[in-house]
Structure formats: structure tokens, C-alpha cells
Amino acid sequence: MTTTIVDATSVPWVNGAEVYASMEPAFRDNLGGSPDRVEELLSKYSMRTLWIDPVTTRRIDHVRTDPGYLDLCEAYHDSVEECFFLSGSVELTAEGDFQAGDYFWRPPGWVHMARSPEGFEGILMMEGESPSDGSGRVSRVIRPDSDAGCNPIREGEQSIGPRGYVRRAEARHMVWRRHDDSVTALGSAELTSKVLSSNAVTAAASVLVAVPAGCSTQIAPSDRERFLISTTGTITVDGHDLEPCSLVHVPPGAAAPTLSTDDGAELLVKVGAVA
Template identity: 65%
Template sequence: MAGEVTIVDGSTLPWVNGRAVYDSMEPAFRDNLGDPDRVLDLFSRYWMRSLWLDPATSRRIDHVRTEPGYRDLCEAYHDSVEEALFLGGDATLSAEGDFQAGDYFWRPPGWVHAAVSDQGFECVLMMEGEAPAEASGRVSRVIRPDEEAGHNPLADDGDPIGPRGYVRRMESRFMVWRDHDDSVTRLTTADGPALKSKTLSHNAFSGSASVLVQVPPAWTGTVAATGRERFLILTEGSLTAGDATLEPCSLVHIPPGAPGPSIDSAGGATLLVKVGSPR
């Protein structure tokens, strides 16, 4: 039996300082942030809204912003896939380069990196957690020497790029909006209105994907059921999902087999659509 759709109105969630969420982190992440005497000072510059958290798999989706001067205390890798879409500000990731609004990465487990931001940044930050089809393990953080930045010390134990490849820095602002292939995302019925999209990452084996979808003004549709889990994350504009009027950054979770809500947008919107593997 299909589960129920969950709608999270991100604009109503309070910003929570990193000091307050420290104890809720996965121990394998929290206990490997670097010098314990400096961690709470670092996290005082980190703010988040939790859009999704699944303790069973450790998957999380967070709306994150940092204050100027944020700097990770050490280089590290994760056993989980990490994925992010930047919404504003700027950040430098030692493994992937300089990021600004519209830039995206999908990082397989094992790649050593650290983040630095003089200006501060805002992003949707996603840790995949346990997902065998994505070659992703539980959320963790493993401290590594600085000289390993941009390298994968796990490479000898398996595939270093995973089933989606290593998307180091996708500059979506330089990508063309194309006619949207709705066969996986299933955002509307077969005869529904046309959409435009940009594919950010794609699993070559399962068909799972992360896609930016452009919803035009005055668009109305009903999200069809499919055998895949889906997350619709509103990053720009506004829309109505069912009875809820949503602003950025809000989330709609649609379990496998469940029909999604009706969606309409008077002024247009942009969605980050995460589609999982078939169930």
C-alpha cells in the first residue's frame, strides 16, 4: 500500500543554528568535524532548516545558509553520496572549485573535500544515506590529511565514481532549458501541459535522477503515481500543492505508488525534482 504524501512549507520553518542541531547529527558525522574546541564556534556560523530526515537510512535534505567566514576545520570524505544545489552567495570546495547560485554537485562516497566561504552561501544540501542503487552508505564524515583533497582513498575498494559519475560542478545557469522528458519524473498526465528541464545527474542503471524543472506561469497539473519515490523541492517562485501555498525552499515527498497532489503556479516556479530507483 502506498504511503501518504508529505508537504513541508519551508518558509514557515525557523532557522536553527548549527549549535542547536549538533547533538541530532549522525554520530559518525558529528564526532569527526575536527578540533572539538573549535567545532561549536564553526557551527555558530551555520544555519539550517530541516526539510527531510529519515533516521532509518540517515538520508537528509536541508536548506542551509552560512555566515561570512565559514570554513570547515579539516578535509574529509563521506560514506554517503552528497548532493547540493547552490542558491546564493559563494563557496569554494577544495575538490570541486568555486560555486555560486545555480551550481550543483553530486559527489560519490570517498572523495575528500572541505568548504570555505568568505561571503557565506545558501544551498539545498542533500545526503543520500543508505541507498544501494546509488552505491551510497550511511551519513558519516571521515577526516583525512589535507594533501588528499580531491582524491578518493576508497578507490581501490570499488568504483570511485558510482552509478551517476562524479558531477564535480554543474553550472546550470549555462545549460539550455530543454523539452522535459516526463517518463521518470511523472509530474503530469500524458496530455498535461509542456514543461522545460535541465538534467543535473542521472543514474545510468536505475534511471534515478535529479532534474531542474521549469514550471511556466499559469501552469496546472496533477502529479501522476509511479513506482519511484520522488521529492519536489521548490527553489524559485511559488506554487500551490494540494491546499498548501508554498514558497522557497519547500518540499513535497511522494512515496512510491502514491499519486501526487495537484500543482499550479500563477507566476511560474523552478523545482528540483529528485527521483529514486524503482520499487
């Protein structure tokens, strides 16, 4: 397997019916309204698909909504969902108000809905089938409003998953720490980072990493799958200049690329369990 580079500038924005067509049937058939209301909802939702795996249903999307976006009902997913917010603001029931630099990791089963009077932008990730993270296939299951903030399908430790329920991590208020590269294997001692979520059993993690200006690193090979998603600044990967929200996928055991930045950049790094 080889490294894949996805230049965000080459990925089209899609809206409305095109978004609907890209969804898993178990998700799109449960948006919670009449066809007219679903059409109105999706007219305020745009995305660029950075990664999609039809086998596991995992997907990573760069999403943005227009002002006035409002989900049609409360619901839960059978998949882990996580998001890193880039701009704007959104309220998630039972989880709070999110702004740029905030993050959540939600285990399957937790009931929620989104409303955004201002509109927001973020990197939205559905894990899909991943037994080590307690995640099932991407779906959407409608629930009554009274279930908001509850988990009707799992109890106790099973309800929070192996990373805990990261309801709202205000990463913008976290300090940058010297980066521990033992899991991410990015190959540089110059990095700093903020750990957003981490699997207590496998050490799989989502980490925000700051790459300082002038840094160049040969990413090390690893027995873990890695996704590197740029959130700010321009990065150069094996000679490709990539703008924010570009993605680099490095499979387990693959020859890893070189990464550099002239002016500094930040990366959202997703690392899986040992293959």
C-alpha cells in the first residue's frame, strides 16, 4: 500500500442533493423530515469529501453550514463521530457551544442535534467499523427530544467507549506541549502538540500538532494507519504544496513521505490501532 495525498483545492464542494447522494442509506434515510424539509436542510450544508471507505463506511469531510442551520431531530449514530471546528459556532444539545479550536469525540449511541445561527466550518469524521474503538457502521437513528444527552443503547463503561466521552475539548485553551512522537511517528523533535482524544487500550489517538516554520521531517514508517489533515498554514508533502484541509493518508507499513513548512502549520493527526 502507498501513501495517498488529497489536495483540498482539487476536491469540489458539494451541496444539497449531491450531499444526500453521498450519504450511507442508514444515515440519509433517517434525517427526520419530509422531502421538502430535508432539501431545505441540505441546502445549508456543504462539504468536500477528503476520505471515504465504502467497506468500513469511515469518512472524513471538510464541512461548512450556512447561518440558520438546524438539524430536523435528535438522533444517535452507531459509529463514533468526531469533529475539529475551524470557524463559526454551533450548539450541540447536551454537549454545549463549539467555536474554532474546539473538538469532540462521541461514542456510539449518544443522542444529539446541531443548531448554528451563525454557521460553522470543521473537519467532521465518522469512524465507521472499528472494533478497537467500539465503533459500528455509519448510521443515523431518530430519537425523541427527551432522549437528548442520553445513551439509550449502551450503559456504564460501554457507553463512553475506550476514549471516554470527549463532550467538548476546548483545545484553543490547552497549552502546547512537547510532542510525544511514540504513537504518531512524525519523525521530528521540533513539534508541539495537544492530545484531543486517546484510546486507553490501543493508544490510537487524535492529536493536534504544530509544525514550526522552517521545519522539515521525514515521517517514520509505522505499523499504525495515519491520517494527517492540515488545519492552518501550507505544508509541502513530497514536493506537493497543500493548502489547509488537505489530507495525507499513510497506511500501516507504507513508505512515509517528507513533510515541511516554510511559515508554520498545524495538523490534525489521526492514528489508528496497531495493524
